[in-house]
Amino acid sequence: xxxxxxxxxxxxxxxxxxxxxxxxxxxxxxxxxxxxxxxxxxxxxxxxxxxxxxxxxxxxxxxxxxxxxxxxxxxxxxxxxxxxxxxxxxxxxxxxxxxxxxxxxxxxxxxxxxxxxxxxxxxxxxxxxxxxxxxxxxxxxxxxxxxxxxxxxxxxxxxxxxxxxxxxxxxxxxxxxxxxxxxxxxxxxxxxxxxxxxxxxxxxxxxxxxxxxxxxxxxxxxxxxxxxxxxxxxxxxxxxxxxxxxxxxxxxxxxxxxxxxxxxxxxxxxxxxxxxxxxxxxxxxxxxxxxxxxxxxxxxxxxxxxxxxxxxxxxxxxxxxxxxxxxxxxxxxxxxxxxxxxxxxxxxxxxxxxxxxxxxxxxxxxxxxxxxxxxxxxxxxxxxxxx
Amino acid sequence: xxxxxxxxxxxxxxxxxxxxxxxxxxxxxxxxxxxxxxxxxxxxxxxxxxxxxxxxxxxxxxxxxxxxxxxxxxxxxxxxxxxxxxxxxxxxxxxxxxxxxxxxxxxxxxxxxxxxxxxxxxxxxxxxxxxxxxxxxxxxxxxxxxxxxxxxxxxxxxxxxxxxxxxxxxxxxxxxxxxxxxxxxxxxxxxxxxxxxxxxxxxxxxxxxxxxxxxxxxxxxxxxxxxxxxxxxxxxxxxxxxxxxxxxxxxxxxxx
Numbered sequence: 144x145x146x147x148x149x150x151x152x153x154x155x156x157x158x159x160x161x162x163x164x165x166x167x168x169x170x171x172x173x174x175x176x177x178x179x180x181x182x183x184x185x186x187x188x189x190x191x192x193x194x195x196x197x198x199x200x201x202x203x204x205x206x207x208x209x210x211x212x213x214x215x216x217x218x219x220x221x222x223x224x225x226x227x228x229x230x231x232x233x234x235x236x237x238x239x240x241x242x243x244x245x246x247x248x249x250x251x252x253x254x255x256x257x258x259x260x261x262x263x264x265x266x267x268x269x270x271x272x273x274x275x276x277x278x279x280x281x282x283x284x285x286x287x288x289x290x291x292x293x294x295x296x297x298x299x300x301x302x303x304x305x306x307x308x309x310x311x312x313x314x315x316x317x318x319x320x321x322x323x324x325x326x327x328x329x330x331x332x333x334x335x336x337x338x339x340x341x342x343x344x345x346x347x348x349x350x351x352x353x354x355x356x357x358x359x360x361x362x363x364x365x366x367x368x369x370x371x372x373x374x375x376x377x378x379x380x381x382x383x384x385x386x387x388x389x390x391x392x393x394x395x396x397x398x399x400x401x402x403x404x405x406x407x408x409x410x411x412x413x414x415x416x417x418x419x420x421x422x423x424x425x426x427x428x429x430x431x432x433x434x435x436x437x438x439x440x441x442x443x444x445x446x447x448x449x450x451x452x453x454x455x456x457x458x459x460x461x462x463x464x465x466x467x468x469x470x471x472x473x474x475x476x477x478x479x480x481x482x483x484x485x486x487x488x489x490x491x492x493x494x495x496x497x498x499x500x501x502x503x504x505x506x507x508x509x510x511x512x513x514x515x516x517x518x519x520x521x522x523x524x525x526x527x528x529x530x
Numbered sequence: 531x532x533x534x535x536x537x538x539x540x541x542x543x544x545x546x547x548x549x550x551x552x553x554x555x556x557x558x559x560x561x562x563x564x565x566x567x568x569x570x571x572x573x574x575x576x577x578x579x580x581x582x583x584x585x586x587x588x589x590x591x592x593x594x595x596x597x598x599x600x601x602x603x604x605x606x607x608x609x610x611x612x613x614x615x616x617x618x619x620x621x622x623x624x625x626x627x628x629x630x631x632x633x634x635x636x637x638x639x640x641x642x643x644x645x646x647x648x649x650x651x652x653x654x655x656x657x658x659x660x661x662x663x664x665x666x667x668x669x670x671x672x673x674x675x676x677x678x679x680x681x682x683x684x685x686x687x688x689x690x691x692x693x694x695x696x697x698x699x700x701x702x703x704x705x706x707x708x709x710x711x712x713x714x715x716x717x718x719x720x721x722x723x724x725x726x727x728x729x730x731x732x733x734x735x736x737x738x739x740x741x742x743x744x745x746x747x748x749x750x751x752x753x754x755x756x757x758x759x760x761x762x763x764x765x766x767x768x769x770x771x772x773x774x775x776x777x778x779x780x781x782x783x784x785x786x
Contacts, residue, residue: 173705174736202645244707251749254604255756258595259701262667262708284709337669340712374751394730397722398571410676410719472706480653480702480747482740 154442154451155435156527160197161454161500165459165493166190171285171468173475176482177489187312187411188383189425191288195346196424198292198457199353202299203306204300207358210303219300219315225297229288232462234416237276240283245454247476261411265335275334282333287340294343295350298407302351310358317351320344325415338414345415351369368432385425452500459503460496466491545736549664560743561762563734568766569773572727574692577775580655586625587617588651590691590769594636594642596699599756605630610658611612612764616673620768620779637664642682643721649670649689656771658729660696676716685722693726696768702747721775727774729767738762 166181169191183189210218230361248263265272265281275281279290305313323329324345330338356364367373387408389397400408411417441447453460469486478484581587591597591610599608610630617626629652631644638661648657659682665675679695686693697717698710714732721728739746742763744755772779 174702174728174739247703247707252751253703254600254751255746255751255759256596256699256701256704257600257669258635258663259708260706261664262704284706310755329681330637333669335669337671340709361753371778391718394570397567405722409722410673410715466776469706476703477748480743 145470153437154432155439156197156200157451157454158195158442158447159431159454160201160457161450161452161460163190163193163197164453164457164464165450167194168289168464168468168492168496169489171465172471172485172488172492174485175471175489176485182427186381186427187388187417188420188427191341192349192416193427194288194457194461195295195349195452196353196428199295199350200357201353202296202350203357206299206303207306210307215304218303222296222299222303229289229293229296229458232458233279233286233293234277236289236462236465237283237485238465240286243473244283247473249469249502250477251413260411260521263446268500271334278334280332280334282340285473286467289465290339291341291343291346295347298343298347299354302354305356306358310355310360314351314355316362317348321348321416323432330414332529338412344414349421350415360372367431373429374433375430380422380426381430384419384426396528401450443489449500450496452504456500456503462502463496463499464492467495533771536718544733555626560758561765563737563766563769565713566772567730567733569651570727571741572721572725572774573776574656574694574727574771574774575692576687576692577655578777579770581624581777585623587621587627588652588654589617589626589632589656590629590648590654591628591632591658591660592641592648592666593630593632593658595632595634596663597630597632597660599753599760601753604753607753607760609760609764609767612761613658613767616764616768617771620772621635621777622780635664635666637670638660638662638678638682639670640756642678642685645682645689650685654691656692656694658676658681658694658696658767659686660731662698662710662717663708666698666708666710672712672716675713676720679717680720680723683726687726688725692775693724694767694774695728696727696729696767697719697732700732700739700746702739703749708775727770729770731763734763734766735759775784 145359166183169175169178170181170183170190172178178184206222209221226505229457231460244263245266248260248266251260251263272281279293282290302313302317305316307308321344324342329344330342331340331344353362387400390400408419413420471492474488475484545733560738591613597608597610598604605611608630610628610632614626614628617624631648634638641659641661648654659679661679663673676730683693685693695717697714701708710732718728718730735744735746737742738759744759746759750754771777
């Protein structure tokens, strides 16, 4: 089936991507009391799933239309240009990270942490570290998402080509790749050892599923989503996941999880996008779509505006969030890491993200390519921020 | 799942706020650890049997640098030596010995290679296996790490020893440099799968930090705090051993 691409902007995508960006930031601030708000404490999946799904959706939306109108070469070139932008952003963040770590390392001495300080040895071999970072093999803590995104976009021209011929075939191929990845343990190598924390060969499933929804899958799912069976299944699964997560917070209740269930369920693998995580995301998405319609009036309210703004400039705000998490850790190390500081850096960080998103919107309007006057055909902004 | 502890810490924090608002008079024990962080349901029954039979408790600590302290007399202040002191104090009727087998930058797979030798040479009743830090630093594949420990625990149990797993230290300064959570989760899963106790050093030290007991951010050459932390670890570990082996500590010896 040749996909029918929706034409109207779906503000829900912007809203939830903006919220996901905030949650990712809060989760990245180490030892942050505020992060108990974030969804990963109440179920299997977390904000990363939301971010990758919506990114797949918007990428298909923007570049799918470009490919239909301008052909494979032009659309493919635009996708690769986007991947390049993200690569540059990643390397920029890496430079900031090295600056922070070098500073923290130079003042760090404590006989309690002799072993942990070995982690700083990579600073002694800049020639290796920097090359490995440029090859996306050395990825510092919390800098795993952008390399995943780059890989997904590099594959996307081919994926989109298949999509424009048969959406079902594209989704099926994605599922097969996911299954083979699990079966044979495929992943990409990391430096100094190990593999990518977010295995692109597994996580592509969520990205391609997002694309499938954008390219005509959503209407096909609609009857299933309206069914009360889906509703109750989703609610039951979310409650189940919540109960299981509670036993992580309170290990004494661990015995309430039957042994066979634990053996079947654990480990819940984030690296390879465990089916339990994927199902948890699906359940959340099913409830969201059911209870928050496309024309939900609150989407126009000023209260949700900040999150929507952030979601509309996802690359910039994501990178800013990574930087702010580093900065927050720096302040906690150098000044004070207690409760008040955790709240302060969390609130300040989200406010800075909102202010920056507003600034970018204002600037883009000034340049005359904002949402008000879409001069360029198939502007990325129409789809809710860049892909 | 990196913050299983987040909810827990929120609860702890609220509790702390309530307590500090209420009773401020009583000086709190520096080392106190809430029971939910320390005690689980997994027993060490080989230890129980050995204690009943021979009145001996031979413990081997298998670990890396974070089971030691630097300096000429560092060994005597590190938690393995302090554990022996704490256990002798609380179990005066037993012949307790704790031998530390530590090596710089010991990874889980290197430790696992030493298991056979350890079992033959020492015949310990209990092995405290401290691991995780170096694998996190090196970025070992978490799945491989999990398989290594799981197999190591199986070998230790097959050799007649009980096992307590000990995870990494809470090190706030290196939190944005070393990602320990995947490894901490792996150890929790192995502890669950093999039904062995886990001494959750990560969560316990984080609790101490959150409760204001130790400033773990401090950049200092002074070894004073490191000694206190190790002493507290040894006492908490002694409590875990006594609880998991269902031993009866001497009356009068303070239960800490």
